[in-house]
Amino acid sequence: MALRKKPPLLLRALDGETEAWLPLMRQANNHHVALANWYNFTWRPIYGDTCAESTRLSLLRQLALTARQRTRRLTLAPVPDEDGSASQIATAFSSAGWIVDRTECDENHYIRLNGRSFDEYWDSRPGQLKNTVKRKGKKNIVSTRVETEFSTQSWSDYERIYARSWKPHEGSPEFLMQLAQQESLAGTLRLGLAYIDGKPVAAQFWTVENGIALIHKLAHDERHLDASPGTLLSAALFQHVIDIDKVDEIDFGTGSDAYKRDWMESVRPRFRLDMFWPNHVANWPLIARLHLRHMRRKAA
Template sequence: MSKQEALAFVGANAALLDSKTNPPNPFASSEWVHHFIDQVADEDWRIVALEGMADSGNLMLAWHHVATPWRFTSLTNYYASLYSPLASLAGSSEERAAAMRSVVQQLRSVRPRVATLQLAPLDGQSPDTVALLHELRHQGWHARQYFAFGNWTLPCEGLAFDAYIAARDSQVRNTLARKSKKLLAAGSLEILTEEADVDRGMDAWDAIYSRSWKQREPYPDFVRGWARRCARRGWLRLGIASLEGKPIAAQFWFTIDRRAYIFKLAYDEEYSKWSAGTVLTAHMFRHALEADRVVEIDYLTGDDPYKSAWMSDRRERIGVLACNPRSPRGAWAAAREMAGSLSAPLRQRLREVARPQA
């Protein structure tokens, strides 16, 4: 599908993408997928919808470049912290495994033949991912998984904010005790949720971001556009810390189905002595626990050292690279993958055995 065809397809299949039968993943929602295609996909992308057992409603979304139609990739990039390999109306694990089987079978009918399929980041513990790996291997693909990144979370159903803070390490508690009153005496904290406040909040975000350590956004309108979509759906939690009227720290969270996701954060390094990031983080956690009453807070991508101070649990996201030996390109890729998996001593021994004798 072209970009415009894909946008229409996502709109027509919103109910399937947003079905509660799917594991929770905001980055697989119709809202996110539509926004991603609209803002990130180039005109030379082709979006692929693999529909297994079409009457039952099963779908895997991927893409390829027009110049490399044999190389399929998950419909994600670094903005997304989780890729769902299956959207399905099937509820039980057995039904979803059958749905995954039919989706993988659809890969055989694609022409030109798919040589490689790379999907990431995945939940390695998800039954859908387990079924994906099983079906790829069962249907003759050479598939391996690899580590993508760590993901820190806080399961928090029924957790009171005071109890949460009391369980943090002494450095966090001492910083909050010293800095919170000082910052609030000279400044303010606010959490924006309404669409009418998006431009004001994102203007503040952009100003802070430009003065932070962060690199420039490769898609300048992506974050603001996502904030607007979140506000329309009631998901937006945009925290701003200001000092004497000047925004100095910001955090972009969104909350869906009682799960809070920490999407973006930045602070003005000139004001680092105020610890505005720490104070604002505590303010955001209080809102999530007391107002939104979330059951989980998710720090999304990466093992940044500060995340463990605020979270309790760590899980790993993986990627899957699958090569199709029925395709010449896929067979070559599979051979390279298998050679790369050999131990260094064994590779050296094979080279010695294969070396012509003098």
């Protein structure tokens, strides 16, 4: 995996018995980035179980002071801010002397159920989506199932569908399979599969944990697009996690794909934080360009 080519760096701050960590990895030229990859929904600092909200800013400032000794530049993404993570990091590093540039880098579609059943949720969906599921479902061409345990055959079906879909080449199929196996052992795997005449035509990889359903991967064989297997499978999975798993929230990951709006009700931003230590000469051209960009924004 790509992570092996980037040495990790774990920065630690301590306040009494309270701890916080910044998990990072090194790029070239003393530039460190968030310890994350394309599978991450979010990245944020890690806090100990006893860490109160009031202590986080102090711990983050300690991390910012420590980081000055270990790196000249930090890039952190995708950072959420609904819990204050992006704002707290930016404030702490700015107060420690770093130059901080915060920009929106992605968006996350999600829905909070607020106790609704699937039928109540489904009533609020767009008419075109509901009509598609109703019409295609009546034909009984597509059969769907939701599996909660990993099996070699089902995962082989998933990979076969993915290979025939519009999706780009999987970044690390071995990692994804190991994740599915671990989630199965933990009881959190929800692998959706759709078939036509016994042949796999659509697949989705979800997990359910702490009241949240996370949609990691979805794909369908475009040769069977007329039967809408992906849409029917989505409806089956939404019904499963809402009525059986009783989740509070469904998270569609990152990306601004238009179809996500049919299934979700809310959008929240994901941020990129670029932070430069101003006393390092290699950062001066980058800081100058950053200031120039800010001046152009103000003038526009």
